[in-house]
Amino acid sequence: MHALVQGVILGILTGGVYALMASGQTLIFGIMKVVNLAQGAMVIMAAYLAYGLFTRFGLDPFLAIPITTVIMFGLGVGVELLFLRPLRREDKSELSLLVTFAVALLIEGVLSVTWGTTYRSINASYANSSWTVGSYQITVVRFWAFVLSLVALGLLFWLLNRTRFGRAVRATVQNPESARLLGVEAQWVSALGFGLGAATAAAAGSVYGLLYPFYSGSHYDLISRLLSIVVLGGLGSVGGAVIAAVIVSTSSAIVAATISPAWSEMTFFVILILVLLIRPRGLFGSVNRGAI
Amino acid sequence: MDQSIRSWRKGGVVVAAASMALALGACASSSNNSGASATTSAGAPLVIGASISLTGDFADSGKAVQRGYQLWASQVNAKGGILGRKVTMKLVDDASSPTQVVSNYQNLINRDKVNLVFGPFSSLLTVPASQVAKRYGYSFLEPAGGGPKVFAQNLNNLFFVQPAPVVKSGDVFADWVLSLPAAQRPKTAAYTELDDPFASPIAENVRARFEAAGIKTVYKEIYPAETQDFSAIMAKVVSANPDVLVGGTQNEDAYAQVKTLVQLKFSPKFMFLSNGANSPLEFPSKAGTKNTPGIMSAGDWFPGSTAPGSADFTAAYIKANGGTADTIDNSSAEAYACGQVLEAVAAKTGKIDNATIISTLHQGSWPTLLGNLTWGPDGAPSGSFNLIQWQGGKLVPVFPDATAKAKPIYPKPSWGG
Numbered sequence: 001m002h003a004l005v006q007g008v009i010l011g012i013l014t015g016g017v018y019a020l021m022a023s024g025q026t027l028i029f030g031i032m033k034v035v036n037l038a039q040g041a042m043v044i045m046a047a048y049l050a051y052g053l054f055t056r057f058g059l060d061p062f063l064a065i066p067i068t069t070v071i072m073f074g075l076g077v078g079v080e081l082l083f084l085r086p087l088r089r090e091d092k093s094e095l096s097l098l099v100t101f102a103v104a105l106l107i108e109g110v111l112s113v114t115w116g117t118t119y120r121s122i123n124a125s126y127a128n129s130s131w132t133v134g135s136y137q138i139t140v141v142r143f144w145a146f147v148l149s150l151v152a153l154g155l156l157f158w159l160l161n162r163t164r165f166g167r168a169v170r171a172t173v174q175n176p177e178s179a180r181l182l183g184v185e186a187q188w189v190s191a192l193g194f195g196l197g198a199a200t201a202a203a204a205g206s207v208y209g210l211l212y213p214f215y216s217g218s219h220y221d222l223i224s225r226l227l228s229i230v231v232l233g234g235l236g237s238v239g240g241a242v243i244a245a246v247i248v249s250t251s252s253a254i255v256a257a258t259i260s261p262a263w264s265e266m267t268f269f270v271i272l273i274l275v276l277l278i279r280p281r282g283l284f285g286s287v288n289r290g291a292i
Numbered sequence: 293m294d295q296s297i298r299s300w301r302k303g304g305v306v307v308a309a310a311s312m313a314l315a316l317g318a319c320a321s322s323s324n325n326s327g328a329s330a331t332t333s334a335g336a337p338l339v340i341g342a343s344i345s346l347t348g349d350f351a352d353s354g355k356a357v358q359r360g361y362q363l364w365a366s367q368v369n370a371k372g373g374i375l376g377r378k379v380t381m382k383l384v385d386d387a388s389s390p391t392q393v394v395s396n397y398q399n400l401i402n403r404d405k406v407n408l409v410f411g412p413f414s415s416l417l418t419v420p421a422s423q424v425a426k427r428y429g430y431s432f433l434e435p436a437g438g439g440p441k442v443f444a445q446n447l448n449n450l451f452f453v454q455p456a457p458v459v460k461s462g463d464v465f466a467d468w469v470l471s472l473p474a475a476q477r478p479k480t481a482a483y484t485e486l487d488d489p490f491a492s493p494i495a496e497n498v499r500a501r502f503e504a505a506g507i508k509t510v511y512k513e514i515y516p517a518e519t520q521d522f523s524a525i526m527a528k529v530v531s532a533n534p535d536v537l538v539g540g541t542q543n544e545d546a547y548a549q550v551k552t553l554v555q556l557k558f559s560p561k562f563m564f565l566s567n568g569a570n571s572p573l574e575f576p577s578k579a580g581t582k583n584t585p586g587i588m589s590a591g592d593w594f595p596g597s598t599a600p601g602s603a604d605f606t607a608a609y610i611k612a613n614g615g616t617a618d619t620i621d622n623s624s625a626e627a628y629a630c631g632q633v634l635e636a637v638a639a640k641t642g643k644i645d646n647a648t649i650i651s652t653l654h655q656g657s658w659p660t661l662l663g664n665l666t667w668g669p670d671g672a673p674s675g676s677f678n679l680i681q682w683q684g685g686k687l688v689p690v691f692p693d694a695t696a697k698a699k700p701i702y703p704k705p706s707w708g709g
Binding site for chain 2: 002003006007010011014116117118119121123127128129130132137139211212213221252253256257260261262264265
């Protein structure tokens, strides 16, 4: 029982981190109907950037986030302008899979050449610290990662629901044609939206690097989890992605504690298949893809 | 119909080509044999070929092997070579591919007509490579293929240049624990094992020894390679409250196990990690230097070793590559030891050819910087690794007594945080 409760606590905290990563992924899909297979690679790249800033300049990975956010935002906008914008055909969604996968491989290659292929981890002074609450341990990094995820998601919601840009984004998602007729610069919404999605990878990368060892190839594992979270939550729904992330990481913690850790990695995909059988558009996906 | 005839014809062509290739191969091998014996004359350079992974998955370790081979060659040439013959290493890249490694050894032996060959990196590549060497009667000293599949081939030309097969590397920990007075031994044990032929069997061998000696297993888990988050596994370890934790680990899983235990504030009295914890630089940087004291692992070569040639190797390595002794990858030391074995054969027999190497190495004990090596008929070494422990931020050999430089510390100090 003790192991179960301990597992659930850590599972919920980890869910927050996955929620942050998946929110960027689902946002990009919502705006552009592009499945960004490079999202995982962008998270790993941000982890390397945070690692570099930490080892070179001693900058705390949490404090590095504003810097890495700007870099990742720029990268996202650049990728959209250079690689995705030229795809104007009807089959943009399918082609974008190839293009974003190529971007993922490109990022992986650059990271391998720059940092080698050995595992890295960001060992801040508090990386192994935890607070004892009752007889349970709450790790400092996971706790702050969870808080950070809530803050970042809150900002994202604010941006989408309370600003002019957000209104333009939502309009584009609901009906790109009408949005254009009403004067929304759909092209810029796409570029900035992709940049915004990539920017969420910055905070996620810092946290990821603090929690887990990573190397340039870590993104394959990550993207498969992110895709299952995004599909589970309903493609394009940021709120759905958050809830899906917490559901899967908590249930995989419960499975690990009650059945076996060997099965916990499977839990992601078992839940995904079950939900898709019962509700093919995911938990919160709307039929006409109108909501974020 | 038409197509099947065409493919049949194509098949015929392939068969014909293959038989021609075989015939050519036979010619090549016979001419090579005569070539090898002709160049045995003193003065001609001794060319040693090896395929190494300079790119691909094993690139980092492959480059370490390359440094070891080249360092040995330059060292032995500075002393005048082997039996008056200068050593030339011919190293080619296999991109970590089991098919490329076969082509490479075929080319080294048949086209380049090297005198001798050394092994590649990893068991995955050693198995196909050693078969090529066997076909042409070449001896196969190899520094990095220690998995069960390598020895299951039962090749008499193969010699794994490490103290023991990989799956037996944890036995030295069992030897030490069971050598303690009964009152000081752990009573309960937990085993956390990576599902990998080079990790889980090591811990399983220790478990068999411990259970036979009455140490109760309170938890055992084999986790898949993609396990990233160890919270759940370690939470179960904490609940089971074992005296000793035996981790059948590779690299990052070893660091993650330590980190997670620190976070959960549980420090077992004894902790052995088969791999990962024996990495002098990576382990403290990943797990935190403050958390290393008392953790045990197994190793062959270690900085400051007094085994034959170790001091020369260390000095020459640092001179050639910079850094400190702690930055030397064991794969370099193991590759270097292949050369030492060759020197020893030449010194003992006065000859350096494949038949002599194969017939000589199955008997006796051969001193290297990894310690004295002996081999069984299948090429598996019959020695034991050293038990090493983190003490004062350094890896120190603590058992067996012959190589120990400090007394083992137990129970393990609690985590530094």
